[in-house]
Amino acid sequence: MGTAADSKKEMLALDGKDPGTVRRKLLEKYPPKIARKRDKQIVVNRIEPDGTVPEIQSNVRTVPGLISQRGCCYAGCKGVVLGPTRDIINITHGPVGCGFYSWLTRRNQTDPEASPDGHNFMPYCFTTDMQEEQIIFGGEKKLRQAIQEAFDNFAPKAIAVFSTCPVGLIGDDVHAVCRDMKEKLGINVFGFSCEGYKGVSQSAGHHIANNGIFTHVIGTDDTVRAGEFKINLLGEYNIGGDAFEIERIFDACGLTLVSTFSGNSSIDQFANAHTADLNLIMCHRSINYVAEMMEKKFGLPWIKINFIGAQATAKSLRKIAQYFDDPKLTERVEAVIAAELPTVEMAAAQVRPRTEGKKVMLFVGGSRAHHYQELFSEMGMRTLSAGYEFAHRDDYEGRRVLPDIKVDADSRNIQELEVLPDADRYRPRIDECRAGELAAQGLQFSEYDGMMTEMVQGSLIIDDISHHETERMIAMFKPDLFCAGIKEKYVIQKHGIPLKQLHSYDYGGPYAGFKGAINFYEDIDRMVSSRIWGYLKAPWQKNPELTAKYAFE
Amino acid sequence: MLLRHTHPEIKPRSALTVNPAKTCQPIGAMYAALGIHGCLPHSHGSQGCYAYHRSALTRHYKEPVMAATSAFTEGASVFGGQANLLQAIDNIFTVYEPEVIAVHTTCLSETIGDDIPQIVSKARADGRIPEGKYVFHANTPSYVGSHVTGFANMTKAMVDYFAESNGRKNTTINVIPGYVEPADMTEVRRLASEMGIATIVFPDTANVLNSAMTGKYKMFPEGGVTIAQLKQSGSSRGTIALGTLASGSAGLAMDAKCKVPCQTLNLPIGLHDTDLFVDALHHMAGVNVPESIDLERGQLIDAITDWHQYLYGKRVGLVGDPDQLLSLSRFLTALDMRPVYIATGTPAGKKYEQSLRDTLAGIPDDVQVKVPGDMFLFHQWIKNEPVDLLIGNTYVKYIARDEDIPYVRFGFPILDRMGHSYFPSVGYRGALRLLEKILDALLDRKERDCSDIAFELVL
Incomplete structure (x- = not known):
């Protein structure tokens, strides 16, 4: 590194601004202690010849009062991971709010007709609506009764219980209640200790959800379903129908999808997910634990894929074909890519005159801030700066840093399950020799290179960006588009800059796969080309002096 | 069907709330605090609370909703949130410079028993609150009352902390x-x-x-x-x-x-x-x-007489917040409509329930009132005997679609339509607007369902 061309690219990466100055401006208003902490969470990207990138502090406590984008452990567990499964009754054990706010507010679509029983509890909110009496005398009795009432009224095949903050404090043993009720009702009943204060963000909730599904559901049904090339799709939540588009592509390729964690999913699919032959990880942050545990217990390998972006979709499909190494499959995959890509490329070419060179910033989630850069680059847009809301160092720097990650007190409290190979059902799908061969051909198992390795040198990475830093970034760079969530949306737009929500897609989508890419190009084209941003000033505001002169004439 | 598991058979429930017609206190406190100029609401609890409240309010208003949080970790939950709140006060005044911080508690900090006035006096003693700036608070335990209670508590706190008498009364x-x-x-x-x-x-x-x-x-x-x-x-x-x-x-x-x-x-x-x-x-x-006000009133009465025939005797189901439900029922009965099903999640008390029942006393139909009740029960009533019109927040649209019933959005939250934050529903003009919305819903349905022969130009 260090050639003239490189430094030019680096200048371009931050719009010619000096990275040191930019960092100083982001931090100068903070009290010194806070500035020191935030300083470690803001880095200028450098990719060394060996592929390493600078260390970025992440998955650390949110600073009180700084106004972060983050939510809580419960949101990650109930809202993100378990929320999209249609046939589990999810009871929130706590005061009414947590259940209410997570009621239909993530746009996980589902198709109940895909299950024979047609169960769909997603439009419902179930809560124990805990009152002062339970805070004082304990809530187990009410929880037990609530589970009974859920069973009596709805006859579900599974009930899950999610603990909110006060439950942990008053010491309700939700797991004991669930065990009892499981025995009594004869259906699967399981609990999650996902109190909001655990961990430092939604991320802790993902981990707890992963542990719970793995312990209580995965592997409880050994039925081997018909079909070849069996895969699980992990970390795809069917926002705006993304999973439907991916399912369409899988069908076209002749792949058999055993389960998706957890978009458009049924608990039945989780139960025999271990019968598949390959796990595909979409959102590494929220679901990698399940993949690792399944590999240890059942021998399923996992690869990182990405269906956001047409080229990324094609690349991911080729990886799957490479793994199964079947000429028929490879041929079908290539045929699908050949049939789909030209339309997508045509759509990209149509928007490019208006999107080319536009600047974008993405601060969102634990994988989307990385994945969506693909779509923007397909439109010729430049990612100036990006960061995650709740990701860990491995999502930024790649899993190679896993051994170096310090586990702090907040993360240590989240249980790491001890997983051993299953005595009867452990079946390595490929041997080490073949894995090595595939690795040599570029198909990495259990590997994710992270966001930074794919971003240009000199771009700015900010973890858990605060409201203050967001405002400074806007003032310094005036991007053409900003990507974040609902809380940030109207703040940014008041600046006269469009914001694309990458949690809810602004109620559009799907954006995954080939058709999704076209939807995305069109939506972004509309947003960056909208006339409305040109109307902010009234005629008299644009030219006040002239008006005054006329008045005196 | 969206709510495909809702059956007409009403089984007694004492522990499980399904589809709540309320949410928790802190969001109401946050909303009230946003009504003070230069105020940053502050949620003393886990960061999930403020994230949820800000998101819900933002979805309703399509506007920035700023607030801060104490961001409790497990440690703070064990040892108390004093250090977090002190640090937050420091950071907020240094970085965001509001005139005032309005602290509300959460189920977490209430269960721990954090003493906010004590923490605030410590902040003041430590010099963390700049001269001429304020920090005040309301206790808003999420396990008592509802979002309405939280709003009431924060509004009362404005009086408790700030109102002062100078000994003379002015005309305000x-x-x-x-x-x-x-x-x-x-x-x-x-x-x-x-x-x-x-x-x-x-x-x-x-x-x-x-x-x-x-x-x-x-x-x-x-x-x-x-x-x-x-x-x-x-x-x-x-x-x-x-x-x-x-x-x-x-x-x-x-x-x-x-x-x-x-x-x-x-x-x-x-x-x-x-x-x-x-x-x-x-x-x-x-x-x-x-x-000018006589004119507004007269216009409202005039419009009611003009359109009375389409309103008379129509059965209405209402779900929402108690203050709104009471006035709305009084308005609907004035229109000769019949509010037959009424549910609120807020535990508004026996006296409230009685005033609601008094309002409905003249309705010949079988009237159902549940305080506190939930939307699942409300839907079950409808399954048993339908209504001609539904009025409620955005969640009611699932019932309206399943049961194919005309529906007017009114209340909190409204997540899927514009207008509520720009056009009033109070006052005579607000009543005219409500009347317009009710008539639009009823007449659109009448015209959708009638035969080609019965379809006519003038109504």
Whole structure:
């Protein structure tokens, strides 16, 4: 590194601004202690010849009062991971709010007709609506009764219980209640200790959800379903129908999808997910634990894929074909890519005159801030700066840093399950020799290179960006588009800059796969080309002096 | 079917709430605090609370909703949140520079038992609160009451902390508008100013949660009651508290603290309750009601007579917040409609329930009222005997679609339509708007369902 061309690219990466100055401006208003902490969470990207990138502090406590984008452990567990499964009754054990706010507010679509029983509890909110009496005398009795009432009224095949903050404090043993009720009702009943204060963000909730599904559901049904090339799709939540588009592509390729964690999913699919032959990880942050545990217990390998972006979709499909190494499959995959890509490329070419060179910033989630850069680059847009809301160092720097990650007190409290190979059902799908061969051909198992390795040198990475830093970034760079969530949306737009929500897609989508890419190009084209941003000033505001002169004439 | 598991058979439930018709206290407190100029609401609890509240309010208003959090970790949950709140106060005043921080508690900090006044005095003693700036608080345990209770508690805290009497009464009237939209707050102020009455409206979210797009973001928008006004409110001639549940306690506190006499009225939704509001202003301020208001009232009556035939006898199901439900039922019965099913999640009390039942006494149908109840039960009533119209928040649209019933969005939250933050539903003009929405829903349905032969031009 260090050639003239490189430094030019680096200048371009931050719009010619000096990275040191930019960092100083982001931090100068903070009290010194806070500035020191935030300083470690803001880095200028450098990719060394060996592929390493600078260390970025992440998955650390949110600073009180700084106004972060983050939510809580419960949101990650109930809202993100378990929320999209249609046939589990999810009871929130706590005061009414947590259940209410997570009621239909993530746009996980589902198709109940895909299950024979047609169960769909997603439009419902179930809560124990805990009152002062339970805070004082304990809530187990009410929880037990609530589970009974859920069973009596709805006859579900599974009930899950999610603990909110006060439950942990008053010491309700939700797991004991669930065990009892499981025995009594004869259906699967399981609990999650996902109190909001655990961990430092939604991320802790993902981990707890992963542990719970793995312990209580995965592997409880050994039925081997018909079909070849069996895969699980992990970390795809069917926002705006993304999973439907991916399912369409899988069908076209002749792949058999055993389960998706957890978009458009049924608990039945989780139960025999271990019968598949390959796990595909979409959102590494929220679901990698399940993949690792399944590999240890059942021998399923996992690869990182990405269906956001047409080229990324094609690349991911080729990886799957490479793994199964079947000429028929490879041929079908290539045929699908050949049939789909030209339309997508045509759509990209149509928007490019208006999107080319536009600047974008993405601060969102634990994988989307990385994945969506693909779509923007397909439109010729430049990612100036990006960061995650709740990701860990491995999502930024790649899993190679896993051994170096310090586990702090907040993360240590989240249980790491001890997983051993299953005595009867452990079946390595490929041997080490073949894995090595595939690795040599570029198909990495259990590997994710992270966001930074794919971003240009000199771009700015900010973890858990605060409201203050967001405002400074806007003032310094005036991007053409900003990507974040609902809380940030109207703040940014008041600046006269469009914001694309990458949690809810602004109620559009799907954006995954080939058709999704076209939807995305069109939506972004509309947003960056909208006339409305040109109307902010009234005629008299644009030219006040002239008006005054006329008045005196 | 969306709510495909809702069956007509009503089984008793004592522990499981399904599809709640309420949410928790802190969001109401956050909303009220946004109605103070230059105020940053602060949630003393886990960061999930403020993330959820900000998201919910943002989805409802399509506006920036700023607030901060103490971001409790497991450690703070064990040892108490003092260190977190102190650090937050420091950071907020250093970085965001609000005039005032309004702290509300959560189920977490309430269960731990954090003493907010003690922490705030420590912050003051440590010099963390700049001269001339304020930190005040309301206790809002999520396991008591509902979002309406939280709104009421934060509004009362404004009185407890700021209202002061200078010993003389001026001609100003305090209006506590209740848990209503920014446009409603503007409308109650307009009605008073039409009568020539100076008011202090608190809280006041007008021009905070319906502010303009100018290309310049202001973290603290122009709107909101100022701290100076809140202080002066103790010297006002009187207080009108609109909505017993949301505003009653603040009005009483004002009377007790500053001897400002308070009249608590229903929310001025519909003809009669707007009449009561205008009449109360008339008597309290000792001013005549101008002809301009007579005109507004007359227009409302005129429109009701014009369209009465489409309203008469229609069965309506209502779900929402208690203050709104009471006034709305009174309005609907004035229109000769029949509010037959009414549910609120807020535990509004026996006295409230009785006033609701009194309002419905003349309805010949079998009337169902549940306080507190949930939307699942409400839906079951409809499964047993349908209604002609549904009025409620956005969640009601699932019932409306499943049962194919005309539906008017009204209440909190409205996540899928515009208008509620710009156009009032209080006052005579608000009543006209409600009437328009009800008629649109009923007549669109009539025309959708009627035969080609019966379809006609003029209605």
